[in-house]
Amino acid sequence: MIDTVVSVEMLVEEVLRIKKNRLAPDECTGTEKRLCLASGSHGDELSGQYICYQVIRRIKEEFHNLTGIVDVYPAMNPLGLDAQTRDFPLLDVDMNTVFPGDDDGAILEHAASRIIKDMAGADICLDIHSSNSLIREIPQVRLNDDVIESVMPYAKIMNTELVWIHPSTSVRPGSLAYALNTIGVKTMVIEAGVALRIDYDYCEQIVDGIFSLMKQMGIWAGEVKPVRQPMIATDGDVWFVNAESSGLFVPNIKHSMKVKKGEKIGTIVDVITGSVEERIYAPCDGLVFTFREYPVIEEGALIARIFGGDLHE
Amino acid sequence: MNKEIIFNMSTAFRGEYAILGYRFGHGEKAACIIGAMRGNEFQQLYMCSQLIAKLEQLEAKGAIVANKEILIVPSLNYNSMNVGKKFWVADNMDINRSFPGNPEGPATSRIAAAILERVKGYSYGIQFASFYMGGEFIPHIRLTEEGAHNVSMASLFGMPYILAASERAFDATTLAYNWQKQGTSAFSVYTGATERIDEERARQGVAAILRFLTRMGIIRYNCHGGYISSVVEEDDLLSIRADMPGFFRKKVSTNTEVARGQLLAEIVDSFRGDVISRMVAPTDGIIFYQQVQPMVFQNSVAFKMIKRIHE
Ligand SMILES: [Zn+2]
Numbered sequence: 218m219i220d221t222v223v224s225v226e227m228l229v230e231e232v233l234r235i236k237k238n239r240l241a242p243d244e245c246t247g248t249e250k251r252l253c254l255a256s257g258s259h260g261d262e263l264s265g266q267y268i269c270y271q272v273i274r275r276i277k278e279e280f281h282n283l284t285g286i287v288d289v290y291p292a293m294n295p296l297g298l299d300a301q302t303r304d305f306p307l308l309d310v311d312m313n314t315v316f317p318g319d320d321d322g323a324i325l326e327h328a329a330s331r332i333i334k335d336m337a338g339a340d341i342c343l344d345i346h347s348s349n350s351l352i353r354e355i356p357q358v359r360l361n362d363d364v365i366e367s368v369m370p371y372a373k374i375m376n377t378e379l380v381w382i383h384p385s386t387s388v389r390p391g392s393l394a395y396a397l398n399t400i401g402v403k404t405m406v407i408e409a410g411v412a413l414r415i416d417y418d419y420c421e422q423i424v425d426g427i428f429s430l431m432k433q434m435g436i437w438a439g440e441v442k443p444v445r446q447p448m449i450a451t452d453g454d455v456w457f458v459n460a461e462s463s464g465l466f467v468p469n470i471k472h473s474m475k476v477k478k479g480e481k482i483g484t485i486v487d488v489i490t491g492s493v494e495e496r497i498y499a500p501c502d503g504l505v506f507t508f509r510e511y512p513v514i515e516e517g518a519l520i521a522r523i524f525g526g527d528l529h530e
Numbered sequence: 531m532n533k534e535i536i537f538n539m540s541t542a543f544r545g546e547y548a549i550l551g552y553r554f555g556h557g558e559k560a561a562c563i564i565g566a567m568r569g570n571e572f573q574q575l576y577m578c579s580q581l582i583a584k585l586e587q588l589e590a591k592g593a594i595v596a597n598k599e600i601l602i603v604p605s606l607n608y609n610s611m612n613v614g615k616k617f618w619v620a621d622n623m624d625i626n627r628s629f630p631g632n633p634e635g636p637a638t639s640r641i642a643a644a645i646l647e648r649v650k651g652y653s654y655g656i657q658f659a660s661f662y663m664g665g666e667f668i669p670h671i672r673l674t675e676e677g678a679h680n681v682s683m684a685s686l687f688g689m690p691y692i693l694a695a696s697e698r699a700f701d702a703t704t705l706a707y708n709w710q711k712q713g714t715s716a717f718s719v720y721t722g723a724t725e726r727i728d729e730e731r732a733r734q735g736v737a738a739i740l741r742f743l744t745r746m747g748i749i750r751y752n753c754h755g756g757y758i759s760s761v762v763e764e765d766d767l768l769s770i771r772a773d774m775p776g777f778f779r780k781k782v783s784t785n786t787e788v789a790r791g792q793l794l795a796e797i798v799d800s801f802r803g804d805v806i807s808r809m810v811a812p813t814d815g816i817i818f819y820q821q822v823q824p825m826v827f828q829n830s831v832a833f834k835m836i837k838r839i840h841e
Contacts, residue, residue, distance in 0.1 A: 226775045228825045229800040309616065314700075321771070323830035351621065390699050459634055463540040488542075515620050516539040517637040 222290065223331040225324050235295060235328060237335070240276050240287045250434050251286040253342040253402070254427065255332075255393060258312040260297020260304070261412040264420050265345035271424045285436025288339065293332060293393075303349065303412070313387060316396035333396055340434060341371060342404040343427065344393050349412045352519055353472045355506040356409040356419050356426075357381050358447070361388040364398050372405050374433055376426030376444040378473075379506055379524060382451050411510045446529060448504070454526030456501050460485055462494040463515045472508035475528070482521055485514055501525035531586050536603060537644040539637060547609055549641065551648070554585045557597030560748045562652040562714075563739065564603050564645070564705065567626045567659075568617065569610025573723040573732060574658035578604035580736045585749075593750040600748060601652070606641055627700055629708045646708055654746065655709045656739060659718040665821045668785045669734055671759070672718040674701065677710040681761055684717055686745045687738040688756015690785070691818070691836075693720075696764045722784065762836055767818060770833040772826040774807040776800050784817050787838075794833055797826065814838040 223235035241249065254272060256265025269291035276283055292298050296306045305312045305325050318329025336342055348354045357379040358372040365382060372380045387406045388394045397404040407423060410416040429444045431437035460466070468483040470476060476499040485495040497520055499505075507522035514520070531552055538548040565571070565578035582602055588594060605611070606625050607618060617624050623638040631642025649655060661667065670691035671684045684692045701707045709716040721735040722728060741753045772778070777798035782788055788811040797807040809832060819834035826832055 226828050228775050228827065303622075321829060323771070324827045327829060457634070459636065463542045465542065513542050513620075515541050515637055517635060517640050518620070519636060 222335045223328045225327060227324075233296065233324065233328070235290070235293060235332065237288050237290045238273055240273065240283060240289070242283055242285075245286075249285040250436050251288065251339040252431060252434060252436060253288045253290065253336045253339045254345065255290045255293060255336070255342060256345040257290075257292040257298055258294050258344070258393060259346060259349075259412070260294045260300065260302050260306075261350060262303075262347040263298075263413065263415050264347035264410045264423075266291055266298075267415050267417065267420045268345055268423055268427070271420065272427055275424070275428070279439045282437055282439035284438055285431070285434065287431070287436070288336070290332065290336075293328075301413075311386075313393060314391035316391060316393045317399075332393070333400070336397060336402060337400055339397075339402050341430070342393075342397050342402050343375075343407060343430070344387070344404060345407045345409075345423070346387055347410040347412055347414075347416075348408055351509070351511040353411040353508050353510045354408045355379060355473045355504075356407070356422055357506065359383060359385050359388050359406040359408055361395065361398075364403070368398070368403050368405055371403065371430060371433065373447060374426070374429045374444055375405070375407065375447070376422055376429060376442075377407065377409070377447050378445060378504075380447045380449050381455070381506075382449070383455070448524060448527060448529060450524050450526055454524055456503065456523045456525055457519065458482065458497060458500060458521040458523065460495065460497070460514045460516060460518045460520055464488065464494050466509055466512045466514045466520065468509070470505060470508075472505060472510075475504050476502070476523065478502050483509075499523060504528060531582075531589060536648050537641055539640070541609075544609070549603065549606055549645070552582050552585075552602045552604070554589050554600040554602075555594035555596075555598050555748075557599055559652040560598040560600060561654040561656065561743055561746070562601040562603070562649045563656045563658070564606070564649070565658050566605040566611070567607065567657075567705070568624065569607055569612075569614070570616045570725050571605075571658070571660050572611075572725055573721060573727055574660060575605050575608070575611070576727050577658055577721065577732050577735050578602055580732060581739055584736065584740065588749055588751060595748055595750065598748045600743070601649070603645070603649075606645065626705055627703045629703050629705050642705075645705070646712070649709060649714070650712055652714050654742070655706075655714040655716040656742075657706055657709075657716070657718045658735070659706070659720055660724040661720065661819075664724065664823070665819055666784050667720050667722045667819050668816075669719075669721045669731055669738075670762075671738075672706075672720060674704075674706050674710055674716065674718075676707060677716055680715050680717070683715060685759045687717070687719070687742045687759070688754075689719070689734075689738050689759055690757045692759045692761045694761060694763050760836075762818070766837065767834040768812065768815065768837055769831045770794065770809060770812065770835060771829050772797055772807065772809065772832045773828065775826060775828045776806055777824060778821065778826045778832065779805075780820060782817055782820075784820055786817050788815060788817060788835070790814050800825070809833070811835065 319326040356377040503523040503525035566575040628638040628642040815835040
């Protein structure tokens with residue numbers, strides 16, 4: 218059943234509508250567990266769109282196996298998705314910084330508040346992101362360190378390569394995840410792939426993770442695939458590699474490769490002089506879980522993040 | 531006057547980028563002024579340019595007090611201004627959400643760290659700020675919650691109002707907050723305009739800085755007394771929201787006294803042109819803020835009022 222969660226008049230004629238699809242067994246007792254799948258707060262991230270589609274399609278295919286409620290909110294920032302902008306258009310505000318919002322506020326605060334109200338009372342929420350257009354991410358769960366105890370058991374069965382305990386903007390105050398965790402909805406953030414593109418393999422992997430989560434919650438009676446055991450990263454295990462020069466980045470490795478300390482990751486070249494400005498080497502043995510996608514580089518730009526902790530080998 | 535490079539970096543296509551500082555006098559770190567932090571802060575950059583011109587004249591006349599140093603940093607991201615962007619060119623990051631910064635992080639974070647390091651130790655820190663919501667204010671000095679005890683010092687600017695701010699989620703990432711925290715008395719000066727130049731208010735803003743520097747014994751300058759500042763708690767400002775979306779036809783300006791029931795603005799239907807809503811003052815008071823866009827969203831804040839206290 219498709220519901221309109223938010224409905225606000227725009228400046229001229231149109232109405233902004235944020236919708237959800239509620240999938241629930243025909244006969245509900247009122248005691249069913251509820252999972253929320255949220256995506257599209259960043260209008261340039263598209264993987265979540267495909268993931269939501271696949272989850273809904275698979276549930277409909279085996280509808281008899283659904284024993285709880287799944288609320289899917291694919292497009293929290295429909296104007297951004299439409300305009301290919303990461304932020305909420307017109308206001309140039311990152312939607313994932315305004316939660317829990319304000320019911321009496323203007324368009325964006327009001328929308329944020331209505332979304333929180335609609336999700337309140339759910340058992341678990343998954344906020345699905347796909348990085349930005351500059352860097353590519355391996356499928357990972359991000360957690361703020363204040364929710365490790367309550368959320369980690371679920372984070373581990375999401376079929377991602379990695380769980381990273383890190384105060385990213387996507388889990389800090391202002392984010393959907395932070396606001397929901399505050400009111401008792403256990404919320405995880407998924408980051409996978411790169412903005413403006415869909416990595417279909419990653420998406421399928423996360424969809425399998427979502428069904429594994431549903432099984433664990435007791436709202437899916439169907440078969441699920443076995444999941445990967447994720448590596449658990451804290452900030453002590455993660456090495457940031459930032460550029461120290463500007464130019465064009467020419468990679469020597471591929472994303473999600475394992476590297477040895479001292480191995481060349483890539484070079485930064487100066488296009489007009491034809492010279493190599495910088496050779497970049499891995500600072501540790503480990504897994505390159507974040508890697509530069511957009512090749513134009515300025516000093517300080519993030520080139521890679523390497524997980525140097527236990528690789529389960 | 532001495533010109534110095536506070537931070538520099540290479541870029542892929544535009545050569546070197548340097549953040550410049552202009553230093554007047556020498557000795558004890560007395561006052562530091564930071565101008566535009568965003569690419570749309572034309573008024574803030576303009577005020578810095580006027581201040582630098584004035585201080586050059588004063589320095590030539592020997593009017594900078596001995597053993598006092600003033601540093602002015604007119605712009606942290608003029609590269610954004612040059613391409614018509616509000617935030618950092620390469621990644622759209624806001625420098626004033628990047629403090630305290632990290633010298634090994636991305637560019638905005640490096641800039642924040644370098645600036646915070648360079649402006650450390652000044653007795654007084656002044657920032658020409660713009661409001662993240664846009665719109666127009668009565669000129670005022672804003673004090674962070676951490677710096678709330680500096681009210682009497684802030685009154686020496688002689689600006690009409692001092693706004694004692696309430697905390698916002700992003701405060702810890704701003705310059706003012708971190709500056710105050712590292713021991714400088716930090717003041718944010720709002721003159722009301724951002725994307726266009728308001729000559730009169732720019733002059734007022736520059737005069738307020740010169741007045742403050744004079745009263746703090748940093749320069750010798752003959753200035754007018756300015757206003758006796760009223761202190762307003764940010765939480766006490768009354769927000770008046772538009773109840774319909776449409777064209778915003780304003781009937782009052784900031785800094786005007788209004789009476790309860792007085793018409794503040796009309797909202798006009800975007801296609802049919804009829805007045806669909808009339809916004810009236812809910813109480814007697816003074817208009818402190820107004821939005822300046824041609825149209826308003828439903829429920830957006832169109833005005834903020836200072837409630838009149840009846841004696
Ligand atoms: Zn995102």
